């Protein structure tokens with residue numbers, strides 16, 4: 001087996017893309033060349049080399065990666081490389097090099113045997129741990145980044161001690177072989193003197209990079225090492241997801257623009273342009289029958305991508321938002337198997353991946369393999385203790401809540417997106433699917449503000465807001481006198497000093513679309529003198545609680561809290577397209593035909609319940625609705641629960657004092673537990689079949705469910721019907 005004398009001998013993509021994290025930690029790796037690489041991918045290659053069957057690719061083309069094993073088999077760390085090795089016969093030139101290298105290694109080994117105190121047993125243990133972790137890295141997001149870091153560290157540090165780290169070297173060898181073949185072919189052509197002739201005569205057709213090819217490419221290229229796009233730029237997968245699951249460069253930690261720059265870069269080459277680049281950079285990976293060339297450079301920015309597909313800008317962005325960070329994650333059972341009996345106290349020292357890595361690196365710097373090994377084991381124990389939950393990012397793997405391990409045969413889930421908001425929210429809003437293979441709808445675009453549809457008359461001009469007498473300097477809540485903004489709440493600020501809704505406004509809310517309590521909350525606005533820190537600006541500051549979109553068993557997507565949310569806390573605002581009732585009617589006809597979920601909410605807080613018309617004389621047709629089918633935020637995933645939902649809605653005025661249009665703000669109806677699903681009572685009358693869109697079959701599981709026979713005591717109409725039907 002061919003081996004590499006040092007890490008520098010390893011191919012660039014192993015050194016850089018799989019182990020990027022360590023670049024900052026190891027000065028040695030910083031010097032590694034960061035050149036452009038192009039990858040040629042063959043559709044047939046997969047089958048020939050024992051790769052993944054086509055059916056799996058179908059799954060991948062849904063926009064997610066099958067949990068763990070799909071990558072494990074096709075990933076260069078997996079069986080594909082082994083197969084390649086078996087099928088190929090060694091070449092003469094390479095044997096010579098191998099000999100040179102093995103001599104060099106033998107020298108290194110004999111030196112290290114003399115110089116080092118580390119025992120052979122320790123070394124081989126570290127080695128096998130490394131190989132194990134490298135293998136694990138396709139199974140788990142956390143372990144992916146951890147594995148990369150560890151593998152790189154251990155390779156760097158123990159290279160002189162460890163003659164073989166089997167899987168890593170398999171990859172290196174396979175890569176080297178393809179390069180050798182590629183180069184020897186070029187050399188032969190040059191020797192024959194007809195290289196340019198061949199180039200000219202060769203009829204090179206422009207490869208069409210389709211979505212399927214793209215997704216196939218995605219399975220061949222290590223996680224997150226590059227962005228991929230179809231030829232027309234309309235579909236985009238992969239992405240520099242390392243930046244996020246490394247936990248180093250989240251949009252929160254770096255400037256947003258930088259985050260975006262790093263996330264959205266791509267270039268798909270034609271065959272000719274790739275070959276030109278190959279000549280320029282000399283590092284094209286050769287696989288038979290090239291069909292797709294993927295540029296691994298990370299410098300291209302969004303505008304250039306967008307400018308190529310102007311008509312598709314929005315779709316393109318949307319698709320990318322949902323797919324660029326699709327990664328598989330799985331349960332920690334692999335760790336359980338390999339876990340040793342290290343004292344728990346050691347494991348408890350590692351509260352986070354960061355601490356663990358610190359210790360690991362310190363140990364490695366000191367050349368203390370034993371300590372490095374302990375760090376490895378401790379981390380595994382920690383993972384085991386935490387059980388199904390990942391430590392830092394709060395990604396649950398499903399046990400102990402609605403979609404737990406009770407689902408037969410389901411042990412794995414997918415991170416569909418690390419941030420469905422594409423960096424628009426202050427917090428990442430992740431999306432996981434632990435139930436089935438669905439990904440987020442392609443036509444949905446996350447927005448931070450509602451969008452006004454044609455006929456909806458929404459006047460948000462400041463000129464309509466009179467003199468507010470909002471004289472407070474900084475924080476209205478601290479002023480001795482309540483300002484004009486409290487007029488609608490009877491001279492009382494709507495929020496307390498903790499930013500939670502005051503109790504008076506939290507009681508008496510009515511489930512469903514309508515609030516009859518009558519108090520509109522008025523927040524300070526840009527016309528006020530106070531600062532953004534003012535305690536009377538809560539809804540406008542946006543989401544501050546950790547939330548996650550997840551797949552429920554029977555209700556489609558839902559939203560859950562990733563942390564405790566105290567009662568009366570603002571959670572989110574319902575955003576969507578603002579439309580009139582009549583505009584929406586047309587849309588609903590379409591929706592009905594397509595059988596889609598409904599995401600429409602009526603803005604009818606101004607409805608006079610007794611007289612059944614709007615207070616300012618609006619007709620039903622002119623009344624506004626929010627439709628979050630296409631444009632919306634996390635709130636559009638909130639499911640319904642009859643009567644005892646944990647969220648309620650309050651109308652909030654910010655930039656207008658017009659009661660026709662307002663912000664639909666959702667607050668916690670009671671203390672909400674971590675991992676609890678957020679629900680809202682849509683106010684549906686399940687017996688009413690006069691609506692255009694038929695009510696869904698309710699799976700809220702509430703004991704007060706209105707869609708259950710005999711349970712609805714308070715709904716007289718239904719009771720009568722039930723009695724009648726019993727007769």
Ligand SMILES: C[S@@+](CC[C@H](N)C(=O)[O-])C[C@H]1O[C@@H](n2cnc3c(N)ncnc32)[C@H](O)[C@@H]1O
Nearest residue numbers: 555556557597598637638639640696698699700
């Ligand atoms: C605003 S959406 C909620 C998000 C939706 N589950 C999704 O996957 O996008 C409303 C739709 O979700 C489904 N849904 C919400 N609550 C439900 C419940 N309690 N039982 C069954 N389906 C529910 C219904 O199909 C409804 O039309």
